[in-house]
Amino acid sequence: MSKPDFSPACPAPAGDGGTVQLAHGGGGRAMERLLDTVIRPAFDNAQLARRHDGAVLDLNGPIAFTTDSYVVKPLFFPGGDIGSLAVNGTVNDIAMCGARATHLSVGLILEEGLPLDDLRRVVASMRKAADAVGVQLVTGDTKVVDHGKADGLFINTAGLGPVVARSPIGPAEVRNGDAIIVSGDIGRHGIAVMAAREGFGFETVIESDCAALGDPALALVEAGIAVHCLRDMTRGGLASAAVEIAETAGVAMALDEAAIPVREDVRAACEVLGLDPLHVANEGRFVAFVAAGDAKRAIEILRGFAVSAGAAQIGAVTESPAGQVASRGVLGVSRVVDMLSGEQLPRIC
Amino acid sequence: MKFRDEYRDPEAARGYAEAIARITTRPWMLMEVCGGQTHAIVRYGIDELLPDGVTLVHGPGCPVCVTPAEYIDKAIEIADRPGTTLCSFGDMLRVAGTKGDLFGAKSRGGDIRVVYSPLDALRITRENPTREVVFFAVGFETTAPANAMAAYQAMREGLGNFSMLVSHVLVPPAMRTILDGATNRIQGFLAAGHVCTVMGFEEYFPIAAKYRVPIVVTGFEPLDILEGVYMTVRQLEEGRAEVENQYSRSVRREGNRPAQEIMAKVFRVIPRRWRGIGDIAESGLGLSEAYASFDAETRFGPVSSGPEAETECISGLVLRGDRKPPDCPAFGTRCTPEHPLGVTMVSSEGACAAYHRYRGIPRPPLKAAS
Helix, strand or coil: CCEEEEEEECCCCCCCCCCCCCHCCCCCCCHHHHHHHHHHHHCCHHHHHHHCCCCCCCCCCCCEEEEECCCCCCCCCCCCCCHHHHHHHHHHHHHHCEEEEEEEEEEEEEEEEEHHHHHHHHHHHHHHHHHHHHEEEEEEEEEEECCCCCEEEEEEEEEEEECCCCCCCCCCCCCCCCCCEEEECCCCHHCCCCCHHHCCCCCCCCCCCCCCCHHHHHHHHCCCCCEEEEEECCCCCCHHHHHHHHHHCCCCCEEHHHHHCCHHHHHHHHHHHHCCEEEEHCCCCEEEEECCHHHHHHHHHHHCHHHHCEEEEEEEEEECCCCEEEEEEECCCCCEEEEEEEEEEEECC | CCCHHCCCCHHHHHHHHHHHHHHHCCCEEEEEEEHHHHHHHHCCCHHHCCCCCCCCEEEEECHHHHCCCCHHHHHHHHHHHHCCEEECCHHHHHCCCCCCHHHHHCCCCCCEEEEHHHHHHHHHHHHHHCCCEEEEEEEEECHHHHHHHHHHHHHHHHCCEEEEEEEEEHHHHHHHHHHHHHCCCCCCEEEHHHHHHCCCHHHHHHHHHHHHHEEEEEECCCCHHHHHHHHHHHHHCCCCCCCCCCCCCCCCCCCCCHHHHHHHHHEEEEEEEEHHHHHEEEEEEECCCCHHHHHHHCCCHHCCCCCCCCCCCCHHHCCCCCCHHHHCCCCCCCEECCCCCCCCHCCCCHHHHHHHHCCCCCCCCCCCCC
């Protein structure tokens, strides 16, 4: 006679049930368990181990400080996820100030019902992205909201780090004649996320360019390149970055459309959807405004990093009309480049 | 990119521009019918490559622009109802009716989904059997077959919770209306390539003959448009008024027969009001009797049309080709894509939006349509 298949098990519910519950945000045992089993092991460091209300840091000299919130649907997309985005995005904002991010805070807003496995994947991805650039996630907060009140998970990160650049970097420093350099091909992140969200099923999978930009950006500064402004080309893409800087600096810009690197698959997707690659978001690309004489060397330096191997000069700063960005098209006729007026909306036909 | 870059070759473009200049002995005024062509012309600066005598004016072929305000009001009313989901192409969300736009309805909690194909709306219908799902079916002959297919499929599957708010329009009646206008200045047409891909071009023969205008079926790439202009100007210079096909890589004389058949099954030709232009007989498509049960107007009440509100906006004149966007005193000042006074500034295919986006405000009109 064969033995009955019997394995003793506790009939009580396992507690977590595999998804985030409102109790996880209640400040009691359930919340402690979530923090102890999911969040703290992922971010583990000396500051968090103190279990204090905040991190205590020892800082000297000028510090760059920034914050950003991350809401993306879907949470996971080819080439990245909301976790890597939340670390790299804030690290990049610091890098654009000519500074190296050292510490981040993390605010997690979790939607009731979020699978705990998804949360584990996200925090592991945050840790990996942070380790890759040597930043520590030193303080944080977790809240849970009712089902339907968030798209699974929202993240806010704030970051800070010492300024490396010796001369000021910012839109006001941009001057007539500056070379305009992009760190690589544009438009990949926006198309990757849109394709993942809408399930377009393009022939090739377009991966997000999500990446940390501190190394190439600071390499320019450390090599003594006259860097006047750096800007990561996130929402609104190259167009928004350029127009915003032109308006602030009171200069004009002349871009050469043929010189702007756009991958073939991204270009094709934009054609189909009626989008302009200049308006599509990036999460691992920046535009640099450097003195014309330094342009060649700047591009060589950027090309030494995998993340900016496709760096290219795409135009130059000109004097007037102030605030206007023009782009010379393939037929040799210039057009005005403007910011998107609202959301990016695919056309009817 | 293959099959595209060869139609944007700068050398070839210059060659066409020179050829057009060589054959042009008098001023000619041509209209490109389709908003996609308008966009390409303004984006690539094709009008700037043309000789002084040849003027392109922009036609009514922007589906978002000509959809009447009362249909947008109806879509908003449907979206505001509990238990309904409204599916729309993204373009339509920003266009105001008489009381706000669909973005506003969305922010009030209306369930509005941006879809890329009417078949996405069917998927949403299947996934939400307890909700009424309404697809906002707009556009010219280009989008009509796919939209017809959605109704056809819904009937086959017995999707009782699916309906369509239909505001389809047809190109040839609009061309006739423009040519009948007392102030008409159009001497030749670049017909819309994709519309002709579906419909063929036989229906343009009577128009060319009656009004003595050349009509050239034209594509959307820069070289397509330049070649279309060349063929139209050559006809005008030679005193011909024929229908020719520049876009032969996509368009056949008889068009796409299966697409026409599904349209004929699902739709019937009806009178339609065009925003900014007015009522045009036999210029639109509505659901046929067999498909009347899928008509959102049957389910949620008919669209009621009042008189169009008076504004300083001249979009009607722009859509008829009587004026160019920079001729409007409000262009770029009181009327911008963020605060549009009229639909031609809202839609990405609208002529005003194209000028604003690619030409900016400070520049004077390159060639006033006088």
